[in-house]
Amino acid sequence: MDYKKTAEEILQQLGGAKNVQSATHCVTRLRLKIKDESLIDDEAMKEIPGVMGVMRKAGQYQIIMGNDVNNYYRAFVKLGNFDQVSEEKETQKKNVLAFIVDVISSSMAPVVPAMLAGGMIKVLLIVLPLIHLLSTESQTYAVLTFFGDAPFYFIPIMLAYTAAQKFGVTPMLAVSVAGIMLHPDFTALVADGSPLAFFGLPVTLASYASSVIPILIMVWLMQYIENFFNKIIPAVMKTFMQPLLVLLVSGLIALVVVGPLGIFAGEGLSTIVVWTQTKAGWLALGLLSAFMPLIVMTGMHWAFAPLFLIASPATPDVLMLPAMLAANLAQGAAALAVSFKAKNPNTKQIGLAAGISALVAGVTEPALYGITLKYKTPLYAAMIAGGISGIYVGISGLESYAFAVPSLVALPQFIGSTGNSNIINAIIVAFASIILTFIFTWILWKEEPVKxxxxxxxxxxxxxxxxxxxxxxxxxxxxxxxxxxxxxxxxxxxxxxxxxxxxxxxxxxxxxxxxxxxxxxxxxxxxxxxxxxxxxxxxxxxxxxxxxxxxxxxxxxxxxxxxxxxxxxxxxxxxxxxxxxxxxxxxxxxxxxxxxxxxxxxxxxxxxxxxxxxxxxxxxxxx
The missing domain is CATH 2.70.70.10 (Glucose Permease (Domain IIA))
Structure with missing residues (x-):
């Protein structure tokens, strides 16, 4: 079949490239936005080899091509600079929240295996020293540490690729922007803390390692940046000028615009939570524990870093780490409940591994992106149970005396020098969060039976x-x-x-x-x-x-x-x-x-x- 010839004849019958506003396709037909449909002769269009029929529907001129539509579409779009119809825009208008959740979950889904691997390595790094099979001072332990950290540290790069496929952005340009945000020299400048400017514009000193939202925002913006330069750059210069300008502009926006948005949001959240904690500690801890999965997802938990990184017997953390204990274990329990209840073998395996990762190592990303956010009701169950447990955290005044990612194995971080009441409260929080989440998830989440x-x-x-x-x-x-x-x-x-x-x-x-x-x-x-x-x-x-x-x-x-x-x-x-x-x-x-x-x-x-x-x-x- 001569796809190019058929595409040329279709374009001619449409009235030329100037009459085509946009082009996309579904499983059987070309879907076109036409400026003036009166120029099209339907009967002549049907006579073109390969065309099975035409329809004028929902503001589109639809040409039925059958199972081979993708090949016809590829040949057609090579004939002109046709914009793709942005179905995302339509969906966004209908349900913004559902669109955001869909973008995050669909972009994260291919990354889940890497996070599961990293999470399980972190579990080994906790368990093996406990049973004296590995020394924390050994080189093997040091190497395994960055094995476990790598999938999480480089999440922005992996997301750049998956999100680029969703938004139709050139994947390697998106990955390059993520590389800018994680570049060792930029990381060193952030650590140094000295003011930084780019073309005279202030660059926000923010760490993007393990973050999710900043790179997703950037790739979403890049679809418009690429489209803009694709339209204005002459064809003879497009090969080298378009990627150059896309990378420069995208990198600039990433460091100057997206960075401040995340920092301001994090600082604002930190201020609100700290103020609430001084007025009503139980409420602040309840809210913080409930919304911790979403806070971690955005990377805004690092706004609280000055509060929890200095946790010690002299300066215990009474906010972030205690809240994370309730939230982390809730994520693990939700994933386990889904694993036990699911009939789908793949869901059972992912849920079990993600649950162990969260409960034992405090690594919640596999549970969040592989199970709870994907199925929604387990996330609601974890947030409700985490909130209830967090209220108890606030009422009991739970304190963390060391910085460690809260988990079952890390419970000793709540052992103080003034008696056993603090560790007892930590154990109560842990088991309350696990049991409540498991029960709520079991009730709320339903898997479709295959009869x-x-x-x-x-x-x-x-x-x-x-x-x-x-x-x-x-x-x-x-x-x-x-x-x-x-x-x-x-x-x-x-x-x-x-x-x-x-x-x-x-x-x-x-x-x-x-x-x-x-x-x-x-x-x-x-x-x-x-x-x-x-x-x-x-x-x-x-x-x-x-x-x-x-x-x-x-x-x-x-x-x-x-x-x-x-x-x-x-x-x-x-x-x-x-x-x-x-x-x-x-x-x-x-x-x-x-x-x-x-x-x-x-x-x-x-x-x-x-x-x-x-x-x-x-x-x-x-x-």
Whole structure:
């Protein structure tokens, strides 16, 4: 297929590059913003090789290209300087908080394995000396220390890469900006404390090691910086001038603008908490313990450094470290509760490792980014329990006599020279935080059950399990979700109702989980998570398109459990969609299941006589 020629013909029929305002694509079609749609002849557009149909919908001119749309899109965007439609902007307007959480969690998700590794190394550094298998004075201990610290210290660099992929920024430029913020010479200047200026502008002396929010803000801004220079720099100079200017401007903003925002926010928070602590200590400690996960996430806890870094018997810390004891153990308990309750093996493993890391070593990032923030309700449980425990911290006047990251192993930091009351209170706080969080998480967090129905001749057996290997019928596509059957010709989208993509059926979902309809392979998971392509072991190609026009949500309300090229078994979870939220956002949730290689079969028969589909009901047969 000549993608370039087809793209050129499409652009010509659109009225040229000047008539195209922006271009993007979903799983089946080009989605274009056109300045003047009256210039387009729909019938002429349909005659172009590769074009299956056109639609004018939701302010877009949509050209249906089928499964090969990505190749057509790449060829098309090379023909002009088309802006991508910013789905993030749309999502941001609809729900700012959900957008922020989605950006953080999706950017952090690929980093979680590294944090888990670092956290477990820190656990070893605590346990091995306790059982006398490793000396804290040995070179091995020193080397392992920076092994454990590295994944956390360099989080900004890793996030620069993952966030760049989300926002469409050049990854290596984003990584370079993170490198500026962590450069050893800049770190040394920060430690020296002398005033620093860049082009006459004051540079805030801030440490960005282990921080999350500053680099995410910077990469988000870089999409606009790159786009600006891409528009104004002549093509002949773009190769060297654009990266130069993007790096200079982004680095300047990072050190001069983003730095002060973080510092001012941290200092403001510190002032408020200290003032509250002098007026009502129990309230300050309760709030600080409850919101500690969010404070650590922003890096603003370092604003309290003068208070807790000098912790000693002479000057005990009565604020930050006691609050962190309640908060850290709450994160660990929440992760453990999810691990014990989850049926998904991957969730169980991540939860267990993250829980141990937080409880034993006080390293909460794996729990926060791998479990609690991702699933939300465990985070709420940890914050509530941490707040309750923090109130007791304030009432009891708990003091920390040494600087150590609070954890079960580090409880001796609360042993004082004036009796046992302080360490007893610390133990009470620790167990209260763990027990309350575990109970709250167990109640609040619910994992979607995977129910499968195995059909054999003469009997039907429903059980909460995945079908065993080899049980997938090579000529059958089972129901990937529960809900009401809808004939394909009744779907409110011409691409599906006219069967341009192939034969199939649709389901109006009554459950948020989508599972594998057969044994096979995941051929594609669209970046916006609203559609997934599968191929059975017998060669049946299926597209599951969750909702209509849900590409506009840009992944909001969707969670995927599989990746491209992954082998799947019938009944295995593929993705989860919050259909209530999708419906509330104004989108049709009807989900078409399409056989995209229909032309390879004599007949494709959809079971439209069914009124209701349950997991693994026979839905489509091929001959």
């Amino acid at each position: 499968t129905k195995i059909n054999t001749i003469g009997e039907t057996d429903t059980q909460d399990t995945t079908l065993p290997s080899g049980s997938s019928d090579p000529k059958k596509v089972s129901a990937p979700l529960q809900g009401k059957i809808v004939p394909l010709d009744q779907v409110n989208d011409a691409v599906f109702s006219t069967k341009m993509m192939g034969e199939g059926i649709a389901i109006l979902p009554e459950n948020d989980l989508i599972v594998a309809p057969f044994d096979g392979t995941v051929t594609a998971v669209f970046p916006t998570k609203h559609a997934i392509g599968l191929t059975s072991d017998s060669g049946i190609e299926v597209l599951i398109h969750v909702g209509i026009d849900t590409v506009e949500l840009n992944g909001l309300h969707f969670e995927t459990f599989v990746t491209a090229d992954q082998k799947i078994k019938q009944g295995e979870p593929l993705l989860k969609a919050d259909f209530a939220a999708i419906k509330a956002a104004g989108y049709d949730t009807v989900t078409p299941i399409i056989i995209t290689n229909t032309d390879q079969y004599i007949e494709v028969v959809a079971k439209e006589d069914l009124e209701q589909a349950d997991f693994q009901d026979a839905l489509i047969y091929v001959v």
